[in-house]
Amino acid sequence: MEDNNWYSLTHPEDVISPSLLIYPNRIQHNIELMISMRGDVNFLRPHVKTYKNANIIVMQMDAGIQKFKCATIAEAELLGNCKAKDVLLAMQPIGPNTKRFVELIKAYGNTKFSTLVDNSKSLQLLGDLAKANNIKIPLWIDINNGMNRTGIAPDQKALALYRELSEHEHLIAEGLHVYDGHLRHTDPTIREAECNTAFEPVLSLKANIEKLEIPSPKIVAGGSPTFPFHCKRDGVEASPGTTLLWDAGYGSLFPEMHFLPAAVLMTRILSKPTTGILCFDLGHKSLAPEMPFPRIAFLDLKHSKQISQSEEHLVVEYDDLTIPEVGDVHYAVPKHICPTVAKYDTLTVVKDNKVIDHWSVTARTQKSTI
Numbered sequence: 001m002e003d004n005n006w007y008s009l010t011h012p013e014d015v016i017s018p019s020l021l022i023y024p025n026r027i028q029h030n031i032e033l034m035i036s037m038r039g040d041v042n043f044l045r046p047h048v049k050t051y052k053n054a055n056i057i058v059m060q061m062d063a064g065i066q067k068f069k070c071a072t073i074a075e076a077e078l079l080g081n082c083k084a085k086d087v088l089l090a091m092q093p094i095g096p097n098t099k100r101f102v103e104l105i106k107a108y109g110n111t112k113f114s115t116l117v118d119n120s121k122s123l124q125l126l127g128d129l130a131k132a133n134n135i136k137i138p139l140w141i142d143i144n145n146g147m148n149r150t151g152i153a154p155d156q157k158a159l160a161l162y163r164e165l166s167e168h169e170h171l172i173a174e175g176l177h178v179y180d181g182h183l184r185h186t187d188p189t190i191r192e193a194e195c196n197t198a199f200e201p202v203l204s205l206k207a208n209i210e211k212l213e214i215p216s217p218k219i220v221a222g223g224s225p226t227f228p229f230h231c232k233r234d235g236v237e238a239s240p241g242t243t244l245l246w247d248a249g250y251g252s253l254f255p256e257m258h259f260l261p262a263a264v265l266m267t268r269i270l271s272k273p274t275t276g277i278l279c280f281d282l283g284h285k286s287l288a289p290e291m292p293f294p295r296i297a298f299l300d301l302k303h304s305k306q307i308s309q310s311e312e313h314l315v316v317e318y319d320d321l322t323i324p325e326v327g328d329v330h331y332a333v334p335k336h337i338c339p340t341v342a343k344y345d346t347l348t349v350v351k352d353n354k355v356i357d358h359w360s361v362t363a364r365t366q367k368s369t370i
Contacts, residue, residue: 007264007299010353012329017268018286020340021331022245022347022359026262027056030244031063033259038231038238041065045088045220047241048075050338052363053347056244057082069220069239073100074363077370080108088220089115090177092122092142092150102129103370105137114138114174118152123165130170138172139165140220143205145198147182154205159212162205166214175218178202179239184225188256195222195229224250228257247337248297261333263341265296266348267314269328276317278304278324282332283312288339296332 006023009015038044045067048057052075057068066085070076079087093101093115105113117123117139130137141162144151152158154176166173180198185191202219210216220237222230227240242250246259265287271279287295293306295314301324305317318324334340341347342364349357362368 005353007331007350008353009266009329009350009355011355012266015266015348015355017266017329018282019266019348020344021264021266021350023262023264023350024059025351026260027059027244030246030259030262031060031065034227034240034243035063035065037228042067043235043237045069045086045237045239046244047071047090047223047239048079048363050241050245051341051347052078052361053359054078054082054362055359057084060244067237069241070363072363072366073097073104073370074365074368076101076104076113077108077368078363080104080111080113084111086112087114088140088177089113090142090179092116092118093126094122098125098129100370101126102133102135102137105135106133107370112138114140114172116140116142116150116177117161117165118142118144118150120161120164123161123168123171127168127171136170136172138174140174140177141165141217143176143178143202145178145180145202147180149179149181151177151179154201158205159208162209162217163212163214166212173215173217175220176202176206178219178221179223180221180226181223184253186253188228188254191225192229195226199233224257225254242337245337245341247335247340248294248333249291249335251333252297263334263337263347264299265332265334265340267330267332269324269326269330270313272324272326276319278316278318280314280316280330281312282314283310285311286340286343287314287334288336288343290339291335295335297335299331299333301330301332 041064047069049071069088069090076089142151143154183194224240224242230238243259245263246261267280267282270281308315347359
């Protein structure tokens with residue numbers, strides 16, 4: 001698609017480091033690839049948690065995507081401001097977020113907001129709020145099909161909960177939400193088989209719901225690793241997220257998925273404290289630190305080994321100190337892009353090796369206005 005020097009800046013001297021650079025032409029490629037894989041934008045619901053930015057949302061809307069998923073009220077509000085038609089808050093509201101979610105519905109009348117529940121207490125609480133505010137709240141039952149993070153197992157208890165939802169006067173039964181982020185086998189054949197096996201109980205639950213003579217539930221399924229497999233299912237909304245910007249982690253695990261890294265960290269050598277050691281200005285505050293090393297994949301510094309990281313510093317071993325000098329600029333793709341983006345107020349937009357704009361990471365905070 002581009003030459004091997006696609007990521008570098010012609011004039012980096014005016015760009016502070018660390019900075020997170022993004023490349024709209026690569027984002028556009030990833031959007032088009034998502035759509036081509038799913039085949040129908042009506043069954044595509046990308047997650048916005050990776051980038052939290054209005055410009056990238058609008059790029060997807062311009063391509064015909066109108067359904068989105070988000071993780072926070074701030075992200076949902078961002079989507080409302082972008083005039084997205086259909087937004088699923090994929091975090092069961094608790095505490096003050098229940099009332100914030102109701103305020104969101106009331107503030108953005110042209111956007112359909114829905115959310116998740118996995119228990120009767122949360123369902124009834126949202127039902128009471130809906131009644132008190134004279135609205136109806138669309139809900140999905142969050143299904144645990146093996147990840148054991150959130151959700152209810154797709155068994156008789158889930159069937160009873162879905163019946164309770166469908167019978168509630170102030171709630172709307174939307175369907176089933178299934179996130180299978182635990183399925184990450186690097187062999188796509190094995191990963192697909194595991195995905196299909198984990199999905200069978202969901203299909204059984206759907207069939208049992210239909211036997212109750214209530215409307216057949218819609219299904220939102222998967223994340224990025226299982227996106228190709230859920231794309232093959234009729235009537236299922238596939239829900240990738242990392243696919244928009246991609247990263248070194250998924251790029252190495254899933255090379256058969258031809259998404260392009262569209263976000264790159266620009267960093268500088270801060271110090272050369274001793275022979276064979278380089279220190280970069282890329283600490284915990286600028287790069288997601290929860291992954292084991294390596295936490296970045298250098299694009300222009302081969303044969304380096306990352307050995308430590310602190311708040312402001314990343315230390316690497318390097319076997320050739322005749323080339324790098326203090327102040328030199330280098331570029332790297334983060335291993336985990338989603339929490340890395342959340343560390344930046346702005347994204348530095350690059351086209352043809354030049355900075356052309358800065359885009360705000362609007363929803364990186366817990367609260368915007370609601």
